[in-house]
Amino acid sequence: MAETSAAHHLHHFESAEQQKDASTLGMWVFLVTEILFFGGLFAAYVVYRSAYPEAWAAASHELDVMLGGVNTVVLICSSLTMALAVQGAQLGLRNMLVVFLILTIVLGLAFLGIKAVEYQHKYEESLVPGPSFAMHGHPGGNIQLFFALYFAMTGMHALHMVIGIGLLATLLVQGLKGKYSPRYYTPVELVGLYWHFVDIVWIFLFPLLYLLGRH
Numbered sequence: 592m593a594e595t596s597a598a599h600h601l602h603h604f605e606s607a608e609q610q611k612d613a614s615t616l617g618m619w620v621f622l623v624t625e626i627l628f629f630g631g632l633f634a635a636y637v638v639y640r641s642a643y644p645e646a647w648a649a650a651s652h653e654l655d656v657m658l659g660g661v662n663t664v665v666l667i668c669s670s671l672t673m674a675l676a677v678q679g680a681q682l683g684l685r686n687m688l689v690v691f692l693i694l695t696i697v698l699g700l701a702f703l704g705i706k707a708v709e710y711q712h713k714y715e716e717s718l719v720p721g722p723s724f725a726m727h728g729h730p731g732g733n734i735q736l737f738f739a740l741y742f743a744m745t746g747m748h749a750l751h752m753v754i755g756i757g758l759l760a761t762l763l764v765q766g767l768k769g770k771y772s773p774r775y776y777t778p779v780e781l782v783g784l785y786w787h788f789v790d791i792v793w794i795f796l797f798p799l800l801y802l803l804g805r806h
Contacts, residue, residue: 611777618781622788625751629792632744636799639736646733651801653718653726654741655709659801662705666790669698676762677783680776685769688779692763695786699756706749713738741800748796751789758782 640647672694679687717725720739762779765771771779 614777614781615784618784622784625788629744629747632740632747633795633799636740636744639733639740640803643733643736647737647803650726650734650737650741651803653713653716654801655712656801658705658709659797662702663793663797665698665702665705666793669695669702670787670790672698673783673786677776677779680766680771680779681773683771683773685766685771688766688771689763692759692766696756696759696763699752699759703749703752703756706745710742744796744800748789748792751792755782755786755789758785 672691676688676691676695679685679689679691713719717723718738720735720742724735724738726734759782762771762782765778
């Protein structure tokens with residue numbers, strides 16, 4: 592058992608437990624910096640929504656609530672499959688780990704595919720900020736500001752999804768090799784934290800962008 596434990600921590604750590612604690616702390620610090628990053632975008636949203644409430648409400652009506660709602664369900668399901676993948680690693684059930692990692696990747700790709708369809712619709716409707724932007728019946732400047740924030744916020748979220756899928760794919764390869772066990776599953780747990788964070792960000796994005804002001 593001592594040999595197994597030693598095999599899973601680097602030489603500058605006294606034990607695998609110390610390495611796990613340090614890794615977990617590092618991930619939480621990283622997530623705090625991510626909260627600060629997205630917090631700036633959310634703050635910009637609040638400021639400009641307060642300044643241009645009518646334009647924000649009009650622009651919100653141009654978003655597809657159905658696609659946004661489906662993506663919300665997809666991400667909630669992906670959080671469940673990610674949690675089950677972590678549980679599989681903790682219990683040493685390799686098949687369970689692999690299956691739920693695959694399902695999480697599939698759900699993540701489904702989210703990105705739906706978002707790509709949504710972006711295509713906005714391009715076809717000339718709602719991408721720039722010289723060709725056009726929204727009939729409403730002043731363009733403030734509406735463009737909404738869509739600039741929409742693409743910035745959802746685009747950065749999608750980028751984090753892509754990174755997360757890459758991390759999940761790495762875990763999947765290592766899981767197939769039998770690298771993780773009840774004694775060593777820290778990478779799976781840390782990627783799980785990251786994935787849940789990305790999901791939570793979308794839980795805030797969906798109502799702010801798609802629902803508020805639609806009445």
